[in-house]
Amino acid sequence: MNKIPLKGVIAYPVTPFDHHENVDIPLFKKQVERLVQSGSHAIAPLGSTGVLPYLNDSEKEALTEATIQQVAGRVPTLVGVSNLTTERTIYHAQFAEKAGATAVMIIPMSYWKLTDDEIVQHYDAVSSKISIPIMAYNNPATSGVDMSTTLLKRLLQIPNVTMIKESTGDVQRMHLLRKELGEEVAFYNGSNPLALAAFAAGAHGWCTAAPNLIPELNIALYNAVMDNNLEKARKIFYKQADLLRFIVAKGLPRSVKAGLDLLGVGGGAFRSPLKPLSDEEITELDSILSTIKGGVTV
Amino acid sequence: MNKIPLKGVIAYPVTPFDHHENVDIPLFKKQVERLVQSGSHAIAPLGSTGVLPYLNDSEKEALTEATIQQVAGRVPTLVGVSNLTTERTIYHAQFAEKAGATAVMIIPMSYWKLTDDEIVQHYDAVSSKISIPIMAYNNPATSGVDMSTTLLKRLLQIPNVTMIKESTGDVQRMHLLRKELGEEVAFYNGSNPLALAAFAAGAHGWCTAAPNLIPELNIALYNAVMDNNLEKARKIFYKQADLLRFIVAKGLPRSVKAGLDLLGVGGGAFRSPLKPLSDEEITELDSILSTIKGGVTV
Amino acid sequence: MNKIPLKGVIAYPVTPFDHHENVDIPLFKKQVERLVQSGSHAIAPLGSTGVLPYLNDSEKEALTEATIQQVAGRVPTLVGVSNLTTERTIYHAQFAEKAGATAVMIIPMSYWKLTDDEIVQHYDAVSSKISIPIMAYNNPATSGVDMSTTLLKRLLQIPNVTMIKESTGDVQRMHLLRKELGEEVAFYNGSNPLALAAFAAGAHGWCTAAPNLIPELNIALYNAVMDNNLEKARKIFYKQADLLRFIVAKGLPRSVKAGLDLLGVGGGAFRSPLKPLSDEEITELDSILSTIKGGVTV
Amino acid sequence: MNKIPLKGVIAYPVTPFDHHENVDIPLFKKQVERLVQSGSHAIAPLGSTGVLPYLNDSEKEALTEATIQQVAGRVPTLVGVSNLTTERTIYHAQFAEKAGATAVMIIPMSYWKLTDDEIVQHYDAVSSKISIPIMAYNNPATSGVDMSTTLLKRLLQIPNVTMIKESTGDVQRMHLLRKELGEEVAFYNGSNPLALAAFAAGAHGWCTAAPNLIPELNIALYNAVMDNNLEKARKIFYKQADLLRFIVAKGLPRSVKAGLDLLGVGGGAFRSPLKPLSDEEITELDSILSTIKGGVTV
Numbered sequence A, B, C, D: 001m002n003k004i005p006l007k008g009v010i011a012y013p014v015t016p017f018d019h020h021e022n023v024d025i026p027l028f029k030k031q032v033e034r035l036v037q038s039g040s041h042a043i044a045p046l047g048s049t050g051v052l053p054y055l056n057d058s059e060k061e062a063l064t065e066a067t068i069q070q071v072a073g074r075v076p077t078l079v080g081v082s083n084l085t086t087e088r089t090i091y092h093a094q095f096a097e098k099a100g101a102t103a104v105m106i107i108p109m110s111y112w113k114l115t116d117d118e119i120v121q122h123y124d125a126v127s128s129k130i131s132i133p134i135m136a137y138n139n140p141a142t143s144g145v146d147m148s149t150t151l152l153k154r155l156l157q158i159p160n161v162t163m164i165k166e167s168t169g170d171v172q173r174m175h176l177l178r179k180e181l182g183e184e185v186a187f188y189n190g191s192n193p194l195a196l197a198a199f200a201a202g203a204h205g206w207c208t209a210a211p212n213l214i215p216e217l218n219i220a221l222y223n224a225v226m227d228n229n230l231e232k233a234r235k236i237f238y239k240q241a242d243l244l245r246f247i248v249a250k251g252l253p254r255s256v257k258a259g260l261d262l263l264g265v266g267g268g269a270f271r272s273p274l275k276p277l278s279d280e281e282i283t284e285l286d287s288i289l290s291t292i293k294g295g296v297t298v
Helices: A025-037 A057-071 A086-099 A116-127 A149-155 A171-181 A192-201 A215-226 A230-250 A252-262 A279-295 B025-037 B057-071 B086-099 B116-127 B149-155 B171-181 B192-201 B215-226 B230-250 B252-262 B279-295 C025-037 C057-071 C086-099 C116-127 C149-155 C171-181 C192-201 C215-226 C230-250 C252-262 C279-295 D025-037 D057-071 D086-099 D116-127 D149-155 D171-181 D192-201 D215-226 D230-250 D252-262 D279-295
Strands: A008-011 A078-080 A103-106 A134-138 A161-166 A187-189 A205-208 B008-011 B078-080 B103-106 B134-138 B161-166 B187-189 B205-208 C008-011 C078-080 C103-106 C134-138 C161-166 C187-189 C205-208 D008-011 D078-080 D103-106 D134-138 D161-166 D187-189 D205-208
Touching (some): A008 A215, A025 A057, A057 A086, A086 A103, A086 A116, A116 A134, A116 A149, A149 A161, A149 A171, A171 A192, A192 A205, A192 D192, A205 A215, A215 A230, B086 B103, B086 B116, B116 B134, B134 B149, B149 B171, B161 B171, B171 B187, B192 B205, B192 C192, B192 C230, B205 B215, B215 B230, B230 B252, B230 B279, B230 C171, B230 C230, C008 C215, C116 C149, C149 C171, C161 C171, C171 C187, C171 C192, C187 C192, C192 C205, C192 C215, C192 C230, C205 C215, D008 D215, D086 D116, D116 D149, D149 D161, D161 D171, D171 D192, D187 D192, D192 D215, D192 D230, D205 D215, D215 D230, D230 D252
Parallel strands (some): A103 A134, B103 B134, B187 B205, C008 C205, C078 C103, C103 C134, C187 C205, D008 D205, D134 D161, D161 D187
């Protein structure tokens, strides 16, 4: 097993619904296919973008299977299996492994703020039940708990925990990760507006929903960094900065689905209480996408 | 129907588990019985204290039925039915009504931060499917969304939304509620350390897990306020202030269960990843409870 | 010497300027006279309201002397002598004592965040050079440092430090002060919107600029609390809540001066870069004051 | 006049005191000389590092003159002239210009939070009285006001305001500056730990006290960026990251002076209430400096 099977642009699909608010698997597969064909380096269903917490168990299973079937081994898959209870997290992690996922992503969901020991035991319990790599995900805004570098160091000693996704939105945290956890730590950036700063800081990859809308620019940024061409990377980053800021400000599912509609792919409907962007916001997004399209020759 | 059927000390039971992490209904009923017998003015299962988000649907239903059966109409019941999706919220609200709940409590859970319109539509959809009162609950730390007084004013225009629970921890918000929503607005305090300030500000009631441990002091505080005796209220409040601060700082389920164990009632086990307090914390709680017991003559 | 010479409503005058931006001492004296005559229990020049940090040394001295001369012993005076350097703080504290001040107020101004030891040494150095009481003032928003109860406990062991003014805006801090520092600790509330909650919590006094505009209501609130009449206190508090919120939101010097103009007293001009409220804001203030005046029969 | 006369590493000297807490001009000149000789691209006295707010007018004037005399035109000088009042800011700006400063730096100090209009009038008033460039400085932690890009756009329309120093510590603000104010906006990074991210984002320069201790690494980082060599820049950045984090965490005057003592240059004494680092902190700094020295071959 490759312990660190992910790098580059890790693309997060949305979860489309039909007009009865049921998951639309055929549209989902079409969206996944686009992500693979446009050059994404990995596919990550059931993340925040994929509204994981709004889905029931059988929907999660269907989306896991649909992803792996559609990707068909062309690139790695990273399946979100986070759950408030340890028991359900193990259940979904085992399901993902059996279905053929390359790795699983786990955030320590915390309605009640977890202690460091509780978090270690949670990851440890899951790790002992699977044999594929785990990406530990730090996003205090979502999980309610901010994992210190001391805690992350403990997590990395658990056999399958080999990767860290960092989404505090503060590039200094990435510097600290690398200083504290060693130069070779595999950390991934989950904050879109930090894409350039994170790659400059040495991130292995970028976890992002943006390839649903502007895959060429996302991948070109990564390539410029790999080519050690900072000037080009900066130029490419600023071309997409408005879009990255917009999708974060408006919420990833809402803005990515609106963008997919604008691009003619179809984003699918929402599950209540989530609703589409307003007409005004859609017009703003259209304008950002048009400006980018007009200027893209990367 | 009484549109505002709640006042005074609204007691929140924990959800005890057995050592296989299954819900322990007999112990739960015993705990509810204690709350009723010690004089609580209402019983509110399936709140944060009751670890609502960690339970599956059938567990929620069993706890709802157990509460209503045990309370047997002696005091009102307020059942938590919050859910990320509108569909599941309606489902549980209807279940609670059918089971005989006096009212339901709904917080706008928000993995993806909801817009004001989405929140209004959410409450409106639930309200249209039931005919018992709804308490709208504002707790940005938990829900991820801070409902403005403007939004709360909109919610109060929805037929069944008649009560507001406020847990920002800032007493100025209660002042604002009363100024903006009218002197007669039925607002309830959900922040234990603010108990005195909230009653001073005119709160109708106090939503609290503390009656599991110190019901006499909780009720005595309310009575002193009703008697317009500020000096007595202040004195009684300071007697319980350490306990209120402790249970909030350590997490309500952990600290209340530890306290129930110390009192010989039995708090029940936890569902992973949540674990009990440390021995050191239990000793601290024991000392706080002993100090209170030594001095209680309200 | 009375070690705790202050209680009740401690009134903060503004510092009026003429149209050359020089301090207008005659107008200042007139404003101080109004504060004394309207029943304030103490007068506190050179606070934030008095734009202390915008004044040079000789202006501070002139305002200190003008206050003490005008008050003429009718009520105690509390003179602000805070300064970034210890040397200047000592200088102004000695000046105030010599001029006849009852007590001095000192906030640990911190361009560079001070350590606990630095703060203790600062107060200790000042205390050793004077023999009147010191009020230690905690206001992290202004000073950049939030003094813990542990630190305040250390400060209270310094001979002349006998009083604490608390302005974090969080009533829980007052509860903590009283629990940690003992029931008899003399703490004062510096957050206008918390006036009711702070008195309910046991504050000795209320440090406020509001008596420049609505002295009757401010003093009536204190009297209702002294009479142990919570219902009356609540009613009186809500009458003034809008005004208290407004003056804090818009800045005390700007809003109090605008109010003094509206009342026909004259607030005086500003020192640049500070400018008056906008016309729109003045209209809003006028409306708040008119509503209060219409309804005042305390 | 060159409207944007600064780029690269802009070095901030400390202000040394003697043991009577008087400014030590000879030692200051020695420190400035080291900064120039070690290759700094500009010298900036009377910044936060130089404890500007703790100095009186004649001390500020002496330090301004000493800097310009010692630098003797070898590199540009940027003199801090910020003051709470507009009148004093003009005074010091005029003094700096007359003394021969290349440019002045102005932060909108705000004991009372300034409105946008007040800030514009403040800069406008100063600008109209001098004819050298002004660097507008945004640092909400210090000034209490966070200048929006909309406000900065207004400031850049004032004749002499041609440069922006950004110290929110959030690299996204720099992205926004460049998107909103145009690709050619001259922005400077004032947050040491963001040095790499800011240069990646296109900063013209880095305002820093670090050249007092590790000038070779600071300048090497800038050179690597100019050479478009991201890998080298990253490597050099991580060599100095611990030191940059340390001096920010412990306070620039304290840590830089301790480092100058360790390097045998002499940092000078402090003005109370500021005190030196603790022995423990000095040992930590020594270890960081030794590790860097051991590995420096840039």
